[in-house]
Amino acid sequence: MELSERKSKILKALIAEYIRTAEPVGSKTLAAMEDLHYSSATIRNEMSELEEMGYLEKTHTSSGRVPSHKGYRLYVDELMTQETDQDASAETTALMSLKERELDRLIQEAGRLISTLTNYATVAVTPHMTRTSIRQFELIAVDDTTFVIVVVTESGQVKNKMVHTGAPVSKEETELLCYVLNQTLTALPLEQITPERFDIVGRAAGVSALLAPVAEYIAELIRELGSQKVFVQGGSKLLGFPEYHDTKKAQKLLAYMADDAKSLVPTEQEIDGVKIFIGPENGADPMSETSTIYAKYDIGTIGQGVIGIVGPTRMDYAALSAQLSRFAKGLNQLISETILDDRDKKK
Amino acid sequence: MELSERKSKILKALIAEYIRTAEPVGSKTLAAMEDLHYSSATIRNEMSELEEMGYLEKTHTSSGRVPSHKGYRLYVDELMTQETDQDASAETTALMSLKERELDRLIQEAGRLISTLTNYATVAVTPHMTRTSIRQFELIAVDDTTFVIVVVTESGQVKNKMVHTGAPVSKEETELLCYVLNQTLTALPLEQITPERFDIVGRAAGVSALLAPVAEYIAELIRELGSQKVFVQGGSKLLGFPEYHDTKKAQKLLAYMADDAKSLVPTEQEIDGVKIFIGPENGADPMSETSTIYAKYDIGTIGQGVIGIVGPTRMDYAALSAQLSRFAKGLNQLISETILDDRDKKK
DNA sequence: ATTTAGCACTCGAACTCTCTGAGTGCTAAG
DNA sequence: CTTAGCACTCAGAGAGTTCGAGTGCTAAAT
Numbered sequence: 001m002e003l004s005e006r007k008s009k010i011l012k013a014l015i016a017e018y019i020r021t022a023e024p025v026g027s028k029t030l031a032a033m034e035d036l037h038y039s040s041a042t043i044r045n046e047m048s049e050l051e052e053m054g055y056l057e058k059t060h061t062s063s064g065r066v067p068s069h070k071g072y073r074l075y076v077d078e079l080m081t082q083e084t085d086q087d088a089s090a091e092t093t094a095l096m097s098l099k100e101r102e103l104d105r106l107i108q109e110a111g112r113l114i115s116t117l118t119n120y121a122t123v124a125v126t127p128h129m130t131r132t133s134i135r136q137f138e139l140i141a142v143d144d145t146t147f148v149i150v151v152v153t154e155s156g157q158v159k160n161k162m163v164h165t166g167a168p169v170s171k172e173e174t175e176l177l178c179y180v181l182n183q184t185l186t187a188l189p190l191e192q193i194t195p196e197r198f199d200i201v202g203r204a205a206g207v208s209a210l211l212a213p214v215a216e217y218i219a220e221l222i223r224e225l226g227s228q229k230v231f232v233q234g235g236s237k238l239l240g241f242p243e244y245h246d247t248k249k250a251q252k253l254l255a256y257m258a259d260d261a262k263s264l265v266p267t268e269q270e271i272d273g274v275k276i277f278i279g280p281e282n283g284a285d286p287m288s289e290t291s292t293i294y295a296k297y298d299i300g301t302i303g304q305g306v307i308g309i310v311g312p313t314r315m316d317y318a319a320l321s322a323q324l325s326r327f328a329k330g331l332n333q334l335i336s337e338t339i340l341d342d343r344d345k346k347k
Numbered sequence: 348m349e350l351s352e353r354k355s356k357i358l359k360a361l362i363a364e365y366i367r368t369a370e371p372v373g374s375k376t377l378a379a380m381e382d383l384h385y386s387s388a389t390i391r392n393e394m395s396e397l398e399e400m401g402y403l404e405k406t407h408t409s410s411g412r413v414p415s416h417k418g419y420r421l422y423v424d425e426l427m428t429q430e431t432d433q434d435a436s437a438e439t440t441a442l443m444s445l446k447e448r449e450l451d452r453l454i455q456e457a458g459r460l461i462s463t464l465t466n467y468a469t470v471a472v473t474p475h476m477t478r479t480s481i482r483q484f485e486l487i488a489v490d491d492t493t494f495v496i497v498v499v500t501e502s503g504q505v506k507n508k509m510v511h512t513g514a515p516v517s518k519e520e521t522e523l524l525c526y527v528l529n530q531t532l533t534a535l536p537l538e539q540i541t542p543e544r545f546d547i548v549g550r551a552a553g554v555s556a557l558l559a560p561v562a563e564y565i566a567e568l569i570r571e572l573g574s575q576k577v578f579v580q581g582g583s584k585l586l587g588f589p590e591y592h593d594t595k596k597a598q599k600l601l602a603y604m605a606d607d608a609k610s611l612v613p614t615e616q617e618i619d620g621v622k623i624f625i626g627p628e629n630g631a632d633p634m635s636e637t638s639t640i641y642a643k644y645d646i647g648t649i650g651q652g653v654i655g656i657v658g659p660t661r662m663d664y665a666a667l668s669a670q671l672s673r674f675a676k677g678l679n680q681l682i683s684e685t686i687l688d689d690r691d692k693k694k
Numbered sequence: 695a696t697t698t699a700g701c702a703c704t705c706g707a708a709c710t711c712t713c714t715g716a717g718t719g720c721t722a723a724g
Numbered sequence: 725c726t727t728a729g730c731a732c733t734c735a736g737a738g739a740g741t742t743c744g745a746g747t748g749c750t751a752a753a754t
Contacts, residue, residue: 026717039727044718062717062733140485140497148505150487150497158495158507161449235582236601239594247592254583373746386698391747409704409746 024064115234371411462581
């Protein structure tokens, strides 16, 4: 059922006011507003109906009203004035400071940045990299039992590890193994790099003492590329909001964010543009009084990550979602400039 | 002036009790204790003198006493019963889960671990690596304008970066540059790798398009090796203590720890075994009601890092310092086994 | 000379009581 | 349908009270 225009107006004004003050809003306050030229009594009647419909709640029998989760949902979906997506000046200037970093660190720093920018807590998830493949292997001999394995991925990440072999490995063996690895495993989707493939490698290159550690590392690497890391930043910011003055609640929330951040963040498929979760929509119990705003960012065409803001349900959804979306766009650009290879860049 | 034996006993019992309960301790409570067979009146007199000497404080005119910072200091220095350094079972089992990681991550995870183990917040600092040098360079061509620089340090860390050159670089140029780099810059103390050295490299290898990005990266790398990273873990744990139920104080502390962790941690030279800082001894104002316990860990003979526990001044110094010291020892061993090259291992 | 018992005194914490005022719901007039 | 008016509700602030843990002092006991 659609709301009358007046009801919408009242609801919108009430939510905006509550977001500003964190105090229950009464009929008089609303009646005094610019756009609402009705008496407090009229507004009371409307509010009473809005409450029946489930958009508002009372904290106790005789006090102003507070938006319910359903009310916030409606506000976010239909009522709130979308801020125009311009003036990204603050964000872009800030983003400049992120230049020249490894992907994981970059994402972590980006989270920290948006946290200081918005004064909310943030979660940042590194991208799911399943669609990438390995571009190149290199084996570097440090001494005859110490080697560094270097793997360059199609997504432009370089990973390495130092390994020790039980027995010395000759230069020829090393080079052969490296050649075979490059021949057999590059340009393959990661899920096709299985133990069986390594049997093939072993047959082609001869089973040197290097093969086992290399296979082990590559398996670990694939696991790492497939898994996503979550960084939480600015948790202490939440303590500044009156809704978290109850230390117990705050602790539960912060502990949850620190330990189970992974289950909190939606997968990138769930997000289209900017996605907002209000209170219980976040799923977990410690988050039931908390809202989150998520946006996606791209790693070229290979993968996508998620970055989000966490705060009380009373948050400035309009401003924050606009800000986050701008930020994510800036991040996209930054990544394509600094991390990715030229091939993925648009000329 | 020395304290009488009875005074010591009383002070020690009071502090232990206060650590347990977080409530001011009165004379009756102490009189009821096993070792203190004096009447409450006697104990009151003694307490009154201890207060005059500055070891105790009253929260208000008529309430039990609370240890002052000076009191804690005395407790830590002389009174507390050192826990025996055995039964490292919990720690060592836990440490097993850390195997096989890059140094930075390992330290970070170690911090997280000791935080869950102790239920306090922790700070962990990666080691100062000035005494290391570069063992080997490698330049890997991905395509004719894309290269990966790999640097292996004497301390067993492998660092890399992908760079793009403006102009194509031939295979011969690349190999020559790599050779010259290995000839001129390896085994040198890091501070001797200056821009002037790179002029020499340039003259020997010819100024290819690769030289500039390589020089830039190496400069960055040296900066990175010289600088220390600080990881804070388990900040939310602090909210569980009654002394941080005041959200404002808690927020200040957490924000300080998140942002200025670096200035908080003492340098490794200041620490000998385990070092305890009580309240204002930490320097910073937000930390004036907080105590910290630090221990050192070694990266072979090359460098040392610091790991520490952060909590209210009322913390179980005896148990925690023993636990931390055990943990640091375990960490030493783990590092020598997994990160370092065999050369640094003791056979 | 200590130690202890006894007692008056202090003062925060907790509890009750009251008052206030913002806000509501209802009714009746506009 | 809107609005003015009014009785009603109830959380929160403030004042007053009680309670009890704890102190400091004094005088008796050891």
